[in-house]
Amino acid sequence: MRIQISGLSKTYKGGVHALAGLDLDVPTGMYGLLGSNGAGKTTLMRILAGILKPTSGTVRVGGHDITTPDGRLAVQRTLGYLPQDLGVYPDLTARRFLDYIALLKGLDSRPTRRRRIGELLEVVALTEHADRRLKGFSGGMLRRVGVAQALLADPRLLVVDEPTTGLDPEERIRLRTLLSQLAGDRTVLLSTHIVDDVAQTSRSVAVLAKGRLVFQGKVGELTALAGRRVWNVTTSGPPPASGRIVSALPDGAGTRYRVVAPEPPAPHAQPAEPTLEDGYLALMEELPLKRGQSRESIA
Amino acid sequence: MIAALCYEFRMQVRRPVLWVVYGLTLAALIATFGESYTMLDLGRGGGHDPKAAMVTSATITMTLLPIVYGCMLADRLVRDRRLGVAAILDATPSGRTGRLIGKYLGTCAATATPFAVAYFGRAVVWVIMEGRPAALGWSALMFLLGIVPGLLFLGALSVAGPLLMPPLLFRVLFAGYWVWGNLIPATMMPTLSHTVFAADSDYVPYGLLRLRMPDGMSTTGPWPGASLNLLRPVATPSVALLWIGLMVALAAAVLSLARLHTALTES
Ligand SMILES: Nc1ncnc2c1ncn2[C@@H]1O[C@H](COP(=O)(O)OP(=O)(O)O)[C@@H](O)[C@H]1O
Ligand SMILES: [Mg+2]
Numbered sequence: 001m002r003i004q005i006s007g008l009s010k011t012y013k014g015g016v017h018a019l020a021g022l023d024l025d026v027p028t029g030m031y032g033l034l035g036s037n038g039a040g041k042t043t044l045m046r047i048l049a050g051i052l053k054p055t056s057g058t059v060r061v062g063g064h065d066i067t068t069p070d071g072r073l074a075v076q077r078t079l080g081y082l083p084q085d086l087g088v089y090p091d092l093t094a095r096r097f098l099d100y101i102a103l104l105k106g107l108d109s110r111p112t113r114r115r116r117i118g119e120l121l122e123v124v125a126l127t128e129h130a131d132r133r134l135k136g137f138s139g140g141m142l143r144r145v146g147v148a149q150a151l152l153a154d155p156r157l158l159v160v161d162e163p164t165t166g167l168d169p170e171e172r173i174r175l176r177t178l179l180s181q182l183a184g185d186r187t188v189l190l191s192t193h194i195v196d197d198v199a200q201t202s203r204s205v206a207v208l209a210k211g212r213l214v215f216q217g218k219v220g221e222l223t224a225l226a227g228r229r230v231w232n233v234t235t236s237g238p239p240p241a242s243g244r245i246v247s248a249l250p251d252g253a254g255t256r257y258r259v260v261a262p263e264p265p266a267p268h269a270q271p272a273e274p275t276l277e278d279g280y281l282a283l284m285e286e287l288p289l290k291r292g293q294s295r296e297s298i299a
Numbered sequence: 300m301i302a303a304l305c306y307e308f309r310m311q312v313r314r315p316v317l318w319v320v321y322g323l324t325l326a327a328l329i330a331t332f333g334e335s336y337t338m339l340d341l342g343r344g345g346g347h348d349p350k351a352a353m354v355t356s357a358t359i360t361m362t363l364l365p366i367v368y369g370c371m372l373a374d375r376l377v378r379d380r381r382l383g384v385a386a387i388l389d390a391t392p393s394g395r396t397g398r399l400i401g402k403y404l405g406t407c408a409a410t411a412t413p414f415a416v417a418y419f420g421r422a423v424v425w426v427i428m429e430g431r432p433a434a435l436g437w438s439a440l441m442f443l444l445g446i447v448p449g450l451l452f453l454g455a456l457s458v459a460g461p462l463l464m465p466p467l468l469f470r471v472l473f474a475g476y477w478v479w480g481n482l483i484p485a486t487m488m489p490t491l492s493h494t495v496f497a498a499d500s501d502y503v504p505y506g507l508l509r510l511r512m513p514d515g516m517s518t519t520g521p522w523p524g525a526s527l528n529l530l531r532p533v534a535t536p537s538v539a540l541l542w543i544g545l546m547v548a549l550a551a552a553v554l555s556l557a558r559l560h561t562a563l564t565e566s
Contacts, residue, residue: 087383
């Protein structure tokens, strides 16, 4: 299911421009949405989920215009949404909670609901905890309940907002593997500020910064932005003064720095193979410059 | 709407604290009224008459239990946002208005359940003591016509009020409103007590159920020396129906405002 966004803006009461003229086309499959905190990811996802009205612009999901009441309902019927701050009713069991959401999603037949919930509890590996109250669930288990509720209506579009934040490494890997498996013929839009989550799951990625789209393309293209810009510098003296330090590892008597910079940050710097994280950092380094240029070209 | 109704009912009716608070308040009620609670006679006679006894039982029950009812409802609507469930609910293709109504009806019914248990329990005890089963019919009529409309209005108020203030503050204000607007005698100060706008009103027993009181004992109609007597017509069947209509209309109005409020504060 394709998402077509054009000229999308959202200004909150109080004047925060969370999204400013966003154009984005999301194809079927797993799609990563990267951005630091406050970039506008959650705002975009809430708009896609039909919870928030945009200030201006159009959003079409599978051909339905989400800004009209009918379009919104049509999209919500085929949408699964895992919100960033997922909450549940603590006194319901996992099975009951899923049953409630299933009813709200229009799964009216009780046998269908029962079967579907049973299947999904298997998918998220919670069958043996299904009849426990949610108040005893760990963060990772709750997130999996969240995934299960998002899948209830067998959605064509899954919108997942920072699903791995706050999870331990095992749960994180488990969850993103699950999401990748779900992608198949669905569109899964995964927002995160953790670059590795995108690197391990998605082929395509968009990067948001301050409510604007600053990159859209293949993961490899984002990585390539750091091509010939990643350096290893080993020194026992002060860290390199120019560029952005990605990592610092003790190495013999000195420290080995990994640096993203357009020019060698030190005379003895060795070029290194870029990763997606390097590409992301290189993009972020360049941003102020790029913005300045585009402002000039408008003027 | 049905889904929200069922689940809100279920979640509220199973809260132990609901039953505990009602139980304690009922104990306080029995202690306060003592002999009157046993005899079902508030000095206006009729403790052995099924109709009068059931109306008296309602009058006694309506003094304190509505405060519990309102207070226990105060967190129900706002907790969706507090818990973070609202985003999931709002992303479903279920209508928000229907969900609000379902939640309201379900949670009010659940919160009124211990109330009903207390009221009908007292009726059963009376029937066993007096051996006159007609009281069961009168208690059902009195509950449906004389109590439920008031609870509908109070329920809407308590579900919606905390949208505008913290639930704790709402509970304090609600208890204050209850004492001022329903319990105190009309002559004490300008008050809604005993008017057609009072949730605890005797218009149904006097107007519709044709209960007769000794002269000067009736609480309906103008109170000599009270202000706002314009709002205290003499009890007739049509005034009783007017009161029921007003309660339902006020509930609907409060809920519409709540819906409007959530729509406006969405972003
Ligand atoms: N309800 C709100 N009211 C006002 N400002 C908000 C609201 N929600 C988010 N913002 C602001 O909008 C910007 C984008 O936030 P958000 O979409 O949550 O970003 P992200 O999910 O990428 O961290 C931030 O500056 C944030 O403070
Ligand atoms: Mg966010």
